Amino acid sequence: MVALTVVDDPDALAAATGLDARDGSGRISLSGLSKRYGSRPDDPLAVDSIDLVIEPGEFITLLGPSGCGKTSTLRMIAGFEVPTHGSLELDGSDMIRVAPNRRPMSMVFQSYALFPHLSVRENVAYGLKLKKVPSARLHDEVDTVLTIMNLMAFADRAPHQLSGGQQQRVALARALVMRPKVLLFDEPLSNLDAKLRVQMRNEIRRLQRRLGITSIFVTHDQDEAMTLSDRIVVMNKGRIEQVDVPDVVYRRPASVFVADFIGRATFLDATVVATPSRGRTRIVALGTEFETASHDAVTAETDALLMIRPESVRLSGRVEADDVHDDVGRVLTAIFHGDSVEYEIETDSGTIVASVSDPAVDDILRPMDCVRVSIAPDRGWLLPRDTTDDTGVVPDDRSTQNRRTRTA
Amino acid sequence: MTSTLDAAAGAQTTPAVLPPPVGRRAPARKRARADPGVVALGTAVAVVMALLIGYPVLSLLSAAFAPDGLAVLTRIVTEPANHRIVLNTLVLGLIVGAVGTLIGFLFAFAQVRVAFRGKRALHLLAMLPIVAPPFAVATAVITLFGRNGAISNGIFGIKGDVYGLTGLVLVLSLSFFPVAYMNFRGMLQSLDPSLDEAAAGLGASKLRVFFSVTIPMLVPGFAGSFLLLFVEAIADLANPLVLGGDYTVLASRAYLAVTGDYNTSAGAAYSLTILVPALLVFLVQRYWVSRRSVVTVTGKPTGHSEPIRAASIRVPVLVLVGGVSALIVTIYCTVLAGGFMKVPGVNNEFTLDHFRFVLTGLGSKAMSDTATLALIAAPIAGVMGMLIAWLVVRKLRRTAALLDFVGMLGLAVPGTVLGIGYALSYITPTTLFGVQVLPALAGGTAAFSGGIAIVMVYITRSLPSGQRAGIASLNQIHPAIEEASTSLGAASGTTFRKVTLPLIQSALVSGLTFAFARSMTTLSPIVFLTTPGIKIMTSQILAEVDSGRFGNAFAYCTVLIAIVLSLILVINLLVRKVIFRGRTHSR
Numbered sequence: 001m002v003a004l005t006v007v008d009d010p011d012a013l014a015a016a017t018g019l020d021a022r023d024g025s026g027r028i029s030l031s032g033l034s035k036r037y038g039s040r041p042d043d044p045l046a047v048d049s050i051d052l053v054i055e056p057g058e059f060i061t062l063l064g065p066s067g068c069g070k071t072s073t074l075r076m077i078a079g080f081e082v083p084t085h086g087s088l089e090l091d092g093s094d095m096i097r098v099a100p101n102r103r104p105m106s107m108v109f110q111s112y113a114l115f116p117h118l119s120v121r122e123n124v125a126y127g128l129k130l131k132k133v134p135s136a137r138l139h140d141e142v143d144t145v146l147t148i149m150n151l152m153a154f155a156d157r158a159p160h161q162l163s164g165g166q167q168q169r170v171a172l173a174r175a176l177v178m179r180p181k182v183l184l185f186d187e188p189l190s191n192l193d194a195k196l197r198v199q200m201r202n203e204i205r206r207l208q209r210r211l212g213i214t215s216i217f218v219t220h221d222q223d224e225a226m227t228l229s230d231r232i233v234v235m236n237k238g239r240i241e242q243v244d245v246p247d248v249v250y251r252r253p254a255s256v257f258v259a260d261f262i263g264r265a266t267f268l269d270a271t272v273v274a275t276p277s278r279g280r281t282r283i284v285a286l287g288t289e290f291e292t293a294s295h296d297a298v299t300a301e302t303d304a305l306l307m308i309r310p311e312s313v314r315l316s317g318r319v320e321a322d323d324v325h326d327d328v329g330r331v332l333t334a335i336f337h338g339d340s341v342e343y344e345i346e347t348d349s350g351t352i353v354a355s356v357s358d359p360a361v362d363d364i365l366r367p368m369d370c371v372r373v374s375i376a377p378d379r380g381w382l383l384p385r386d387t388t389d390d391t392g393v394v395p396d397d398r399s400t401q402n403r404r405t406r407t408a
Numbered sequence: 409m410t411s412t413l414d415a416a417a418g419a420q421t422t423p424a425v426l427p428p429p430v431g432r433r434a435p436a437r438k439r440a441r442a443d444p445g446v447v448a449l450g451t452a453v454a455v456v457m458a459l460l461i462g463y464p465v466l467s468l469l470s471a472a473f474a475p476d477g478l479a480v481l482t483r484i485v486t487e488p489a490n491h492r493i494v495l496n497t498l499v500l501g502l503i504v505g506a507v508g509t510l511i512g513f514l515f516a517f518a519q520v521r522v523a524f525r526g527k528r529a530l531h532l533l534a535m536l537p538i539v540a541p542p543f544a545v546a547t548a549v550i551t552l553f554g555r556n557g558a559i560s561n562g563i564f565g566i567k568g569d570v571y572g573l574t575g576l577v578l579v580l581s582l583s584f585f586p587v588a589y590m591n592f593r594g595m596l597q598s599l600d601p602s603l604d605e606a607a608a609g610l611g612a613s614k615l616r617v618f619f620s621v622t623i624p625m626l627v628p629g630f631a632g633s634f635l636l637l638f639v640e641a642i643a644d645l646a647n648p649l650v651l652g653g654d655y656t657v658l659a660s661r662a663y664l665a666v667t668g669d670y671n672t673s674a675g676a677a678y679s680l681t682i683l684v685p686a687l688l689v690f691l692v693q694r695y696w697v698s699r700r701s702v703v704t705v706t707g708k709p710t711g712h713s714e715p716i717r718a719a720s721i722r723v724p725v726l727v728l729v730g731g732v733s734a735l736i737v738t739i740y741c742t743v744l745a746g747g748f749m750k751v752p753g754v755n756n757e758f759t760l761d762h763f764r765f766v767l768t769g770l771g772s773k774a775m776s777d778t779a780t781l782a783l784i785a786a787p788i789a790g791v792m793g794m795l796i797a798w799l800v801v802r803k804l805r806r807t808a809a810l811l812d813f814v815g816m817l818g819l820a821v822p823g824t825v826l827g828i829g830y831a832l833s834y835i836t837p838t839t840l841f842g843v844q845v846l847p848a849l850a851g852g853t854a855a856f857s858g859g860i861a862i863v864m865v866y867i868t869r870s871l872p873s874g875q876r877a878g879i880a881s882l883n884q885i886h887p888a889i890e891e892a893s894t895s896l897g898a899a900s901g902t903t904f905r906k907v908t909l910p911l912i913q914s915a916l917v918s919g920l921t922f923a924f925a926r927s928m929t930t931l932s933p934i935v936f937l938t939t940p941g942i943k944i945m946t947s948q949i950l951a952e953v954d955s956g957r958f959g960n961a962f963a964y965c966t967v968l969i970a971i972v973l974s975l976i977l978v979i980n981l982l983v984r985k986v987i988f989r990g991r992t993h994s995r
Contacts, residue, residue, distance in 0.1 A: 080891055100894045107895040113888035117910045126906075127896030171892075178896060 025091050026181040026214035028054040028077065033086035034238075035072045046072045048238035049086065057212040059205070061225040064235035065261065070218045071186060073235075077216060078107050078184050090181065105182040106175035110190055112167045114159035120170050121146070121155040127178045141177055148207075149173040165196045172204070176211070183208070185217040189224060201228055222262050226250070234258045250309075252293065256386045259307045266313075266352045270306040270382060272298065281382050286349050286373065287327050294382035303385045310342065312379035313354035315371045329373045331365045341365075347373055445900050446803045453796060453811070459846075460868045461817050463838070464829030465683075471832050472680040476673035480665075484681060494681065497642050497657040500576055504641035505634040507581040511732055512588020512633055513626075518729045519589075520596040522722050523715035533733055534589045536740060537582065539972045541929045542646035543949050544965040546579045547958055548742040550651065551753040553578075559738075571653030579647050582736060584640045588633035595629045596622075601714075614718040635693040639686045643822030645932035646946075650953050658682050659824045659932070666936060672832060679825040690820035746962030753958075762963035771964060774943035779971060781859055781942075782927035785866030786979070789927075790920035792867070793874020794912060798904060800875075801882040802890065812879070819872040823932025826865060831936045834861045850937050857941025862934060866927035873926065874919025881915035882908070921976045928972050 035047040047069040054060050062070035075081040077088060079100025088095045095103060106127075114123050121142060128138045146152045149169045159167055168188060175183060185204075189197045205228050208215050219225055225232045226246045234241045234249060234257075242254035253259035256267065273289060274282040281294040285306045298304055319328055329347035340357040341364055352373060356363075365371060471477050484490040515534050519527055537545070552559045553570040570578075599622070607617045648660040662678035665671050716722055746752035750759050765771055796815045800808045818826075830850055838846035848854040850861030885908070893903040909916070931946035938947045945968055952961040 078891075078895060080894070099899070100891075101897050101899055105895070107892065109888040109892060111886050111888050113886065113892035115889060115893070115907055117907075126893070126898075130897045130902065174892075174896065184895075 024056050026056040027091055028052075028182060028214060028216070029087075029089045030073075030077075031087050033073065033076060033088060034084045035069070035076060035081060036084045045084070045238050047076070047083075050238075050240055052233065052240065052243065054214060054216065056214055059208055059215045059217065059228060059230045061217045061219060061229040061232050062235060063219060063222060063225040063232050063262075064241075066220060068235040069238040070220075070233075070235050074107075074184055074186055074216060074218045077182070078105060079103050104180050105184055106178045106180040107184040107186060108168075108171050108175050108188045110187040112159075112171040112188075112191075114167055114170055114174075116159055119156050119158055120151060120162070123159065123170055124174045124177050126174065145173045145177040148176075164192050165200060168192065168200060172207075176207070176213075181214060183213050183215040185215065185219075187218055187220070189219070190221070197224075204228065225262075232262075234261065236261075252295070252381055253307070253383070254295070256305065256307075256383055259381070259383065264310055264353060265307045266310070266350070267305040267307055267383075268349045268352070270304045272300055272302060272304055272382075275300045283382060285380075286347065286375070288374075290375075292380040292382050293378065295384060297384045298382050304382050305385050307381045307383055308352065308375055309379065310353045310355035311357070312376045313345075313352055314374045314376055315343070315345075315354055315356060315365070316374065317372060318365070319370050319372060327373050328370055331367050331369045331371065333367060334365055336364065345371065345373060446799070449795070450799055450804065450807070450811075453792070453799065456792070457811075457814050460864055460871075461814065461821065461826075464826060464833045465817075465821060467832040468676045468679065468683070468825060468829040471673050471676035474673055476671070477677040477680075480671075480674040480677035481680070484677065493656050493658055493661050496573075496655055497659075497682070500573065500580070500655075500657060501638040501642040503573075503577050504580040504584065505638035507577060508585040508637040508641075509588045509630060509633040511581060511585040512590075513592050513630070514725060514729050514732075515585070515589045516592030516596055518725050519593060521716050522725055523717050524722075524726055530729070530733065533736055534586055536736065537584075537586050539925050539929070539969055539976075540583075540740070540743075541946055541949060541965050541968045542583075542644075542931050543650055543946075543953055543961060544743045544969075545583050545739055546575075546647045546650045547953055547961050547965075548739040548746065549575060549579050551742055551746060551958060552738065554753075571651055572655040575651045575653075576647060576655065579651055580641050580644060582732075582739070583647070584637050587636050587640070591633050591636075592626065592629050595626055599625060614716060615720050618721060632693050635689045639689045639820075639822070643682055643686055643824065643932070645824050645935070646950065649950065659822070662824050662828065663935065666828060666831070672828065675828050676832065679822070679828050682822050683825045686822050686825075687820055690816070694816070743962050743965050746958060747966045749959060751959065752962060759959070762959040763967070765960055766963045766967050770943075771945075771948065771960075771967075774945045774948045774964075775967065775971070777859075777943050778928060778945040779975070781863050781944075782866060782924050783975075785863045785870060785927050786920050786924040788863075789867045789870035789923040790874045790916055793871050793876075793919045793923075794878045794909070794916055796871070796875050797878025797882055797912075797915075798908060801879055802887070802908075803900070812875070815875045816872045818868040818870070823869070823930065824936075826868065827933030827936035830861050830865055830933065834864075851939060854939075858937060858939040859942050861937050862942065862944065865933045865937065866923075866930065869930050869933065870923030870926045873922035874916070877915040877919045877922075878912055881912045885911050917980055920979050924975055924979060925972050928968060928975075 030050050030052045033047060033050045034045050036043050036045050038044075050069075050073060052060075062073060064070050072081060076083050077095075079095070079098065083096060090104070115126065118126065124145060125138055125142045128141060133141070143152070146155055149172060151166070151169055151173060154162060154166060154170075159170065162170065168191075171188070188204075189200055192200060201224055217224075217228060229246055231243055232246055232249050233243045234254075236257050242249055242258050244252075244254075249258065250262055253262060253265075259265045259267075268285050270283040270285040270292075272281055272283055276294050276298050279293060279296070280291050281298055281304075282289065282291050283304065283306065292306065294304070327347070329345035329352065332344040332346050332351065335342045336359075340355050341359045343354045343356070343365060345352045345354055354373070472481065484494065515530065518524065519530055519534075549570055553575070555569065603621055603625070604617050607621045608614075612620060642657070643659060645659040645663055648655070648657045649663065652660055658678050658681055662675045662682070665678055666675035742752070747762050748758055748760070749755070750757045750761075766775070793815070796811060800812045800815075804811060821829075834846075834849035834854075835851040837844045837848050849864070850858045854860065889911070890903050890907060893907045894900075898906065929946065931950065934944050935947050935950065938944050945964060949961050949964045949968075952958075952964065
């Protein structure tokens with residue numbers, strides 16, 4: 001595990017060598033960027049007119065299910081794919097016509113893509129040698145990066161002699177040494193085991209903050225996206241669903257798709273009873289009338305869904321089975337996670353997933369127990385039902401709709 | 409025999425087309441951008457390929473369809489004598505295809521699945537025909553089983569008649585079965601042993617597993633091997649000339665037309681009738697059979713399966729394999745020993761005359777000429793094969809399949825056809841729209857006594873083995889490795905030089921090796937291109953066998969095998985130590 005911890009004060013070293021000199025460059029702007037892989041006009045667009053501005057030094061995550069166009073977008077930015085339409089600019093200058101090897105960007109690959117015939121040091125030095133950096137300086141810079149990444153002990157090893165985590169660090173070192181304006185990450189952590197993944201992502205985040213390099217990170221792992229990003233770009237079917245900071249994306253998703261993809265959510269039918277004002281709407285759900293935060297698109301006539309996160313559901317006291325109320329539910333399943341218990345509870349409004357943290361042994365409910373269900377104040381989020389339905393929500397069919405609640 | 413080399417080289421690495429590495433969608437692998445370097449490179453390769461194979465084949469076609477050739481083509485259809493030749497060719501192809509495939513399968517099955525000692529020896533034995541020149545087997549078979557054969561007459565006292573179909577089937581099957589062996593060996597090694605275990609778990613006996621699981625999985629292998637051997641057999645020239653007797657086939661008829669009747673158009677016409685089925689079979693094999701393969705060959709054994717010890721399978725397989733092996737050993741011992749006998753099989757007195765003739769006499773020029781030309785051709789063929797592989801796998805999109813096909817033509821076009829095509833194209837200066845673009849390249853009056861044409865033929869014939877090996881090994885390298893190089897600032901050419909080439913070095917070595925072995929042992933295209941100024945060993949052997957000096961022929965064969973083996977060693981050392989400084993890696 002030696003290799004997994006960064007040297008005591010890498011920041012000082014980085015500062016001393018000027019590696020973290022920020023010059024405020026690295027603004028990327030995409031407009032109308034599209035990619036179609038087939039040659040016929042009726043082939044589907046893998047990326048469908050994406051508009052996005054990434055500020056210098058920002059850490060942006062492209063998040064979405066497989067096939068949503070996130071990797072294609074990243075590869076267009078890197079220059080490995082040529083956009084079908086649209087423009088791509090870096091600090092105001094057009095990048096579309098610039099060959100991938102001339103773009104001031106470095107990519108970290110999912111498979112690490114270390115050169116198997118070169119040692120760790122040679123891998124890191126590869127790009128600088130191509131730049132014809134004088135050998136003394138080259139040596140210094142490689143040493144600095146190897147030290148920052150705590151790889152000095154492995155400098156002369158071949159990549160296949162390293163563990164997965166170490167290989168990933170070499171890949172990162174090889175990208176960093178180029179002092180790119182933009183760092184591109186293509187699901188770099190997906191080949192690591194769970195624990196290592198958490199360590200590496202913390203390290204990536206720390207380095208990126210320190211060095212201030214604009215970073216674009218592709219992942220399908222929402223945890224990664226949440227913990228790493230300044231802003232998350234949620235993509236689906238080649239389009240951007242939402243761009244925002246992690247807490248907003250989680251608490252106030254722009255669409256049912258986003259709500260469903262990020263975290264877990266239960267959707268309940270809700271009846272709007274008053275015209276929304278200033279982002280708040282009165283509704284009836286679970287047999288009670290209350291006010292909740294709502295999406296801008298919700299109006300008095302909207303066919304609306306109330307999104308509830310499992311941790312926002314409150315369960316209070318067991319009740320007798322014949323105590324029939326709208327807010328009483330019956331436990332269908334109980335799954336013990338250690339730090340929490342997760343229940344599926346059947347109510348008149350549908351099946352709700354609830355998560356109770358830090359449960360006491362005696363309080364854990366058993367299947368067939370009945371409980372009173374409520375929603376923590378101001379934790380609901382009212383969304384218009386998707387018209388272009390791709391999440392499996394079948395309007396007018398409550399049971400299907402609620403079964404969709406899933407573990408993301 | 410020589411034409412087994414390419415196929416074997418290909419089979420060694422990839423009997424079936426490899427799937428792209430997992431983890432990336434197919435379209436993302438290829439760059440859409442038209443890199444000017446790639447365009448220039450592609451154009452250069454296209455021009456070279458046109459000269460190497462396009463122009464000769466076109467010349468042959470135009471000669472075959474000129475009035476003279478057309479008359480011969482008509483006679484092939486109408487005359488019973490010609491029907492006989494066509495029928496002979498087909499029968500030979502079918503029998504050799506079947507017998508060779510079966511031997512190859514038995515050897516591979518024994519090697520991979522059956523428990524016995526001496527697997528390494530069996531493997532070397534099965535590979536021996538690849539480095540041996542043509543005639544070695546044929547001449548030895550005549551010595552052993554001919555009218556005065558050491559075995560047929562000497563032991564059993566019968567006047568055996570080995571000339572004709574029987575002898576040809578024996579010799580061709582023994583010469584070509586390595587192709588099938590390599591093919592089946594690759595497939596059997598990649599068969600997932602858990603399939604057998606699953607069948608056994610469901611209650612099937614070993615024998616039942618063999619017939620209900622193993623054999624059905626190998627059907628594409630049987631089809632592919634049969635087709636390849638069929639083509640090898642109908643295209644072979646050396647053995648029918650030596651051993652055919654009255655059994656004339658199309659290849660030997662074409663040879664006689666050119667060298668005996670001095671009628672090149674007739675030769676072109678006869679060889680066209682080999683070219684068409686050969687190309688057809690090649691296409692079917694490549695684009696149909698290989699697609700039907702259910703066995704994915706990844707180059708890595710998928711697991712360890714318990715070797716078969718059940719007597720019901722082990723005994724018959726090992727008896728058959730042992731019998732064939734004994735025959736092969738006898739034949740190559742005869743080749744080796746025959747070089748030291750006054751008149752092999754008749755007067756077995758020890759002599760060094762034959763080796764003196766080959767090493768210091770007339771033969772020494774043939775030795776040095778052949779080795780020189782092969783040494784010039786091998787690196788060119790090896791590097792071109794790698795370049796084509798790189799273009800096909802990484803750089804080209806729509807034209808990739810076409811370039812791959814053109815490169816493989818060197819293997820698909822029978823040697824006789826190629827040789828006649830070269831004779832037609834390059835004995836006179838090449839003109840384009842009335843302007844001379846190339847001087848004469850072949851024939852005694854051309855530069856280097858026609859050596860250029862011979863080198864070109866060597867390149868053409870050797871290219872496919874390098875290409876196949878290169879494609880197989882490139883498919884094993886994740887495209888992200890090259891993209892990483894690009895991302896770090898390297899242009900296409902730099903990436904190829906600094907990353908791709910070092911990674912495919914083992915494929916390059918095997919490409920170079922096979923290119924060299926193949927050049928040294930090729931005969932059928934060369935007999936049409938040798939000149940008094942340049943002596944080629946294989947055609948010298950033909951001359952010796954023709955005039956009955958078997959001792960000299962055996963000595964030539966032994967020397968040739970020795971040269972090929974030692975140069976294979978040297979090439980391996982050179983490429984590893986000099987070019988890549990002995991750097992090792994593992995992927």
